[in-house]
Structures are given as C-alpha cells and as structure tokens.
Amino acid sequence: MTKFTNDQKLETITRYQNSSESIGEIAKSIGTYCSVVSNWIKQFEYHGLSAFEKSYTTYTTQFKMDVRTLSGNSKEEQLQLNLSIISHILFMGV
Structure with a gap:
C-alpha cells in the first residue's frame, strides 16, 4: 500500500471538506481504501494538525x-x- 505524506493527507481532508465528492470517490482517486481516508478525517477532527505528527522517538x-x-x-x-x-x-x- 502507498504511504502518504502529511501534506497529502491534509490535501485529501481539505478536498473532502470543500467538495461534494464522497470519501469513496476520493479514496479511489488517490489509490487507497475508504477506511483509510475516513480514519484521516476522524483523526484530523479529533486532534487537528497534530494528528499526523510522528509520536515516536528515533534513537541512534x-x-x-x-x-x-x-x-x-x-x-x-x-x-x-x-x-x-x-x-x-x-x-x-x-
């Protein structure tokens, strides 16, 4: 499955919020599942911009x-x- 950048996720959410396209249509157009886009939307609604920040620590x-x-x-x-x-x-x- 394709990995999406934070910017791509935010663009997808904005596209959903500002258009009459369904989650299914948007998901299909970017090559992912409806559930993935739906989760991004829910995460964004709950956490705002911090929803997609990495929450782990990188060690040497x-x-x-x-x-x-x-x-x-x-x-x-x-x-x-x-x-x-x-x-x-x-x-x-x-």
Missing part, C-alpha cells in the same frame, strides 16, 4: 546497540550503560 544505532548488549555485560559495564541510557533520555527529553 549506537544507542540501540548499547541497549542490546546491556544484558551480556559485567555489573560495572551495565551500570555505565544505564548511566548512558539515562543521560540520553534526559538529553533527548524523552
């Missing part, structure tokens, strides 16, 4: 590797990694 590859190896290290190394994780979370504001 090194940080992920440090976390994965945490369980196989000595207590001293685990403590050092724990401190690294805590400082990363504080720095990133997570």
Whole structure:
C-alpha cells in the first residue's frame, strides 16, 4: 500500500471538506481504501494538525546497540550503560 505524506493527507481532508465528492470517490482517486481516508478525517477532527505528527522517538544505532548488549555485560559495564541510557533520555527529553 502507498504511504502518504502529511501534506497529502491534509490535501485529501481539505478536498473532502470543500467538495461534494464522497470519501469513496476520493479514496479511489488517490489509490487507497475508504477506511483509510475516513480514519484521516476522524483523526484530523479529533486532534487537528497534530494528528499526523510522528509520536515516536528515533534513537541512534549506537544507542540501540548499547541497549542490546546491556544484558551480556559485567555489573560495572551495565551500570555505565544505564548511566548512558539515562543521560540520553534526559538529553533527548524523552
């Protein structure tokens, strides 16, 4: 299935709000299902522009590797990694 940008989603919602086209017609014209367009509309009505903002945190590859190896290290190394994780979370504001 095609991925849509936030701008494309907002354009689709605006198109629905400002025209007499049905959700089905719009969905077909952009190559997706009615339920997808309907969900975008509901999300937008409930959350506004923030509906399509990413809600997850991106971590660096090194940080992920440090976390994965945490369980196989000595207590001293685990403590050092724990401190690294805590400082990363504080720095990133997570």
